[in-house]
Amino acid sequence: MIRMEKIRKIYSTGKVDVEALRGVNLHIKKGDFVTVIGPSGSGKSTLMNIMGCLDKPTTGDYILNGTNIKNLNDNQLSELRNHEIGFVFQNFNLLPYASAYENVEMPLLFAGVGGKKRKQKVEAILNKVGLSDRMDHRPNELSGGQKQRVAIARALVNDPNIILADEPTGNLDSHSGREIMELFVNLWQEGHTIVMITHDPRAKEYTDNFVNITDGKILREELVA
Amino acid sequence: MAEKLNEFMKNMLLIRLFVRELKKERRKIFLTIAGIAWGTLTIILLLSFGQGLSTQMLRGQKGLGNNIVLMFGGQTSMEYKGLPQGRPIRFLDDDVTLLENSIPEIDNITAEYDQWGTVYKYNDKAVTERIRGVSSMAYDDMRSHFPQKGGRFLNNNDMKERRRVIFIGWELKKQLFESEDAVGKTILMNDIPFTVVGVLQKKMQMGMYGGPDANCAVIPASTFRGIFSNYYLSRIIYQVNDIDKSKYVEQQVRRVLSRKKQYHPDDNNTLHFWDTIENAKQTRIAFTGITIFLGVIGAMTLIIASVGVANIMYVTVKKRTREIGIKRAIGAKKSLIKTQFITEALLIDLVGGFIGASISWLIIKAVQSIPQESADFGKNMALQILTNPEFDWTVAISTGIILGLVGLLSGFFPARKAAQVDPMVALHYE
Numbered sequence: 001m002i003r004m005e006k007i008r009k010i011y012s013t014g015k016v017d018v019e020a021l022r023g024v025n026l027h028i029k030k031g032d033f034v035t036v037i038g039p040s041g042s043g044k045s046t047l048m049n050i051m052g053c054l055d056k057p058t059t060g061d062y063i064l065n066g067t068n069i070k071n072l073n074d075n076q077l078s079e080l081r082n083h084e085i086g087f088v089f090q091n092f093n094l095l096p097y098a099s100a101y102e103n104v105e106m107p108l109l110f111a112g113v114g115g116k117k118r119k120q121k122v123e124a125i126l127n128k129v130g131l132s133d134r135m136d137h138r139p140n141e142l143s144g145g146q147k148q149r150v151a152i153a154r155a156l157v158n159d160p161n162i163i164l165a166d167e168p169t170g171n172l173d174s175h176s177g178r179e180i181m182e183l184f185v186n187l188w189q190e191g192h193t194i195v196m197i198t199h200d201p202r203a204k205e206y207t208d209n210f211v212n213i214t215d216g217k218i219l220r221e222e223l224v225a
Numbered sequence: 226m227a228e229k230l231n232e233f234m235k236n237m238l239l240i241r242l243f244v245r246e247l248k249k250e251r252r253k254i255f256l257t258i259a260g261i262a263w264g265t266l267t268i269i270l271l272l273s274f275g276q277g278l279s280t281q282m283l284r285g286q287k288g289l290g291n292n293i294v295l296m297f298g299g300q301t302s303m304e305y306k307g308l309p310q311g312r313p314i315r316f317l318d319d320d321v322t323l324l325e326n327s328i329p330e331i332d333n334i335t336a337e338y339d340q341w342g343t344v345y346k347y348n349d350k351a352v353t354e355r356i357r358g359v360s361s362m363a364y365d366d367m368r369s370h371f372p373q374k375g376g377r378f379l380n381n382n383d384m385k386e387r388r389r390v391i392f393i394g395w396e397l398k399k400q401l402f403e404s405e406d407a408v409g410k411t412i413l414m415n416d417i418p419f420t421v422v423g424v425l426q427k428k429m430q431m432g433m434y435g436g437p438d439a440n441c442a443v444i445p446a447s448t449f450r451g452i453f454s455n456y457y458l459s460r461i462i463y464q465v466n467d468i469d470k471s472k473y474v475e476q477q478v479r480r481v482l483s484r485k486k487q488y489h490p491d492d493n494n495t496l497h498f499w500d501t502i503e504n505a506k507q508t509r510i511a512f513t514g515i516t517i518f519l520g521v522i523g524a525m526t527l528i529i530a531s532v533g534v535a536n537i538m539y540v541t542v543k544k545r546t547r548e549i550g551i552k553r554a555i556g557a558k559k560s561l562i563k564t565q566f567i568t569e570a571l572l573i574d575l576v577g578g579f580i581g582a583s584i585s586w587l588i589i590k591a592v593q594s595i596p597q598e599s600a601d602f603g604k605n606m607a608l609q610i611l612t613n614p615e616f617d618w619t620v621a622i623s624t625g626i627i628l629g630l631v632g633l634l635s636g637f638f639p640a641r642k643a644a645q646v647d648p649m650v651a652l653h654y655e
Contacts, residue, residue: 054554054649075558082556093551093652097245102238109238110556154555 001161001193002028002051007060009046009216020046021057022216028195030161033188033206036197038213044197045166047213051195052085052164053077065161082110086155090167092147094139100126100150101135107158125153129183145176152183156192163187165196178202243569246545250537254573257537260530261577262584264631268523268624269585273614275519279512281429281613286505288430288438290368292468295434295499296461296478302494306487314486314495316458318446321360323485324463328477332466335361338449339435339459345393345442346413347401354397355441356414358449360384367464369428370443376408376423379445383422387447391419396439398424417452419444432501471502524627531574531631538570538639542646549643550651559644566643570636578628589614 009021020043028034038044049055050062053069062069065084072080087093094103101122108118126132129149139147148168155163165184169177177200185206188194196203204210212219298314321336338358345352365371365378370392372378383390391414398407407421430437449455465474475498483490542549549562595612
C-alpha cells in the first residue's frame with residue numbers, strides 16, 4: 001500500500017539547508033498498524049506530511065497504492081488526500097464554527113458526494129464513533145475525547161485506504177486517551193490501515209509494529225520498546 | 226442537475242459557516258458593508274442627478290424648438306457686383322418659398338413676424354405683450370407650441386383665409402382669463418377681435434428671443450401682414466430632416482439667398498444663424514462629460530470602500546489560516562478555497578450594494594415627489610432641474626458593473642493569498 005524508496009527531504013531556510021529525512025525506506029501493507037516513534041526533531045512529522053501528501057519528498061519515490069505522487073499536481077494531491085487518506089491530529093483541527101455533523105460532512109462535500117448519501121454516511125460514521133447524540137454540537141461544546149472522535153469520524157467518512165494519526169492521544173487525559181486508542185484498535189481490527197505517531201506507551205499493548213526514527217533515519221523497523 | 230444542486234449545497238454550507246464566523250466580527254463587517262453601501266449610494270445619486278440634470282437641460286432647450294435653426298438678416302461686409310458693403314439683408318415672404326423649394330433637406334420652414342407693444346384686452350383686463358405671425362402650421366412642432374387640451378394650433382385654413390384666430394401663451398391666458406376657459410372666447414388685439422383657438426401647453430423654455438413664449442401670442446402670418454403691414458420678416462425658422470446636416474443646410478441657405486439677394490457667397494455677415502441643433506449636441510457632449518466625471522467620483526468612493534472589504538478579507542485569511550489548512554488537508558482544492566473567499570467578498574459587496582441602492586432609490590423617489598408647483602416653469606428653473614433625478618438603466622448598469630469590478634477586486638487578492646496557504650504550515654499555526 002505504501003512504498004517509500006530512498007526518501008530525502010531538505011528544507012531550505014534561507015542560508016541553511018536542513019535535511020529532515022535522509023533516505024527513508026518504508027513498506028506498509030494493507031491492514032498494518034504501524035507506530036512511528038522518535039524524539040522531537042527526528043523527522044517524524046516530515047515523514048507524516050509526506051505520507052499524507054501534504055508535502056513532496058526532495059528526492060526518492062513515494063508510491064501510494066501504485067501511484068507515484070511525484071507526478072501529481074496540486075489538484076490531484078488534493079483528491080488523493082480526500083479519497084485515500086484520513087488525518088487525525090493531536091490538536092484535533094476541527095473547524096470551530098461548524099457542528100460535529102458539518103465537520104464530518106466536509107470531506108464528502110469536497111468529494112462531491114450527493115445529499116442523501118452524504119447524510120447517511122455522516123450519521124452512520126458518527127454513530128460508529130459513539131457521537132450520535134452530539135451531532136449538532138460545536139467543538140467548543142465537546143470534551144477532548146469527543147473532539148478526537150469527531151476528527152476520527154471525519155478521517156473515516158470517505159473510506160480512505162490509510163489513516164494517519166499524529167499524536168492522537170497527546171492532548172487527552174489518560175481515560176479518554178485509552179478510549180481513543182481502543183477506537184483505533186477496533187478500526188484496525190476491522191481492516192483499516194493505520195499509521196500513528198505516538199509517545200503513548202499504551203501503544204505497545206496493541207501493536208508491535210514500530211518504526212523508530214532518529215535524525216531523519218529509520219533505526220530499526222521492529223520491536224523498539 | 227444533481228451535480229449543480231450538490232455544488233449549490235456545498236456553497237450553502239460554506240456560506241453558512243462564513244456567516245457564523247462573521248458574527249464574531251460583526252462590527253467590522255457592519256462597517257465594511259456600510260462603506261460599500263455608502264459608495265453605492267454616492268455613485269447612484271451622482272449619476273441619477275447628473276442624468277436628470279442633462280435630461281432637464283435638453284428638455285429646456287427643446288422648449289425653444291425641436292431641431293430648429295433660427296435665421297436672422299445682417300448686412301453685407303463685402304462689395305459685390307458693384308453693390309456696396311453695409312447693405313442690409315432682410316427677408317421677404319418669397320424667400321421662404323424659395324428656400325423650401327430649392328433645399329430638400331429642409332423639412333419645415335416658416336416665416337415669422339414679431340411685434341412688441343400689442344395690447345390684449347378681454348372684458349375689463351388689458352395686457353401689453355408681444356405678438357408673432359407665422360406662416361407654417363408645422364410651427365407647433367418646430368417651436369414646441371403644443372395646445373392644451375380642448376384647443377388647437379393654427380391650421381392651413383387659418384393661414385389661407387387670413388382668419389383672425391389667435392393662439393396664446395399660458396401666462397397671457399392667465400392674465401386675461403385667470404381660471405376661466407379661453408378657447409372659443411374673443412379677445413381684442415389692438416382693438417381688433419380675435420378668436421382664441423388654443424392655449425400653449427406649459428413647457429420648460431431655456432432659450433428665447435424677445436421673451437418667453439408663455440407671454441406671447443401667435444396669429445397667421447397672412448393676418449399679421451394685413452394688420453401691421455410689415456414688409457420684412459423678423460426671421461425665418463427652419464427644421465432640417467437630418468440633424469447631422471444642419472451645417473450643410475446652412476451653407477445651402479447662404480448659397481441660394483446670395484443669388485437672389487446679390488451678395489458675395491463668402492460674405493458671412495449677411496445672414497446670422499442660431500443653430501439649436503448644434504447647441505443641443507454640445508449640451509449633450511458637455512453632460513456626457515459631466516456624467517463621466519460624476520461617475521468617476523462615485524467609482525472612487527466605491528473603490529475606497531472596496532479597499533476596506535479587501536482589508537477585512539486579508540484579515541480573515543490571516544485569522545483563518547489554520548481553517549484553510551484543515552480544509553486543504555482533508556481534500557479541498559485551491560480553486561475551492563479561492564471561490565470561497567471571492568464569494569464572501571462578493572457577498573459583502575452585494576449586501577452593501579443592495580442596501581446602498583435601496584436607500585438611494587428611496588432618496589430619488591422622495592426628491593422626485595417634491596411638488597414642483599407644477600407651474601411656473603422658468604421661475605423655478607433651478608428647482609426644476611435639480612428635483613428630477615433619474616434612476617434609469619444606464620445608471621443601474623454602470624453601478625452594477627462598477628460594483629462587480631469592485632467585488633472582484635476586493636475578493637481576488639485575498640482569495641489568491643488564501644489559496645497559497647501551505648496546509649502543512651497552517652496546521653501547526655496557532
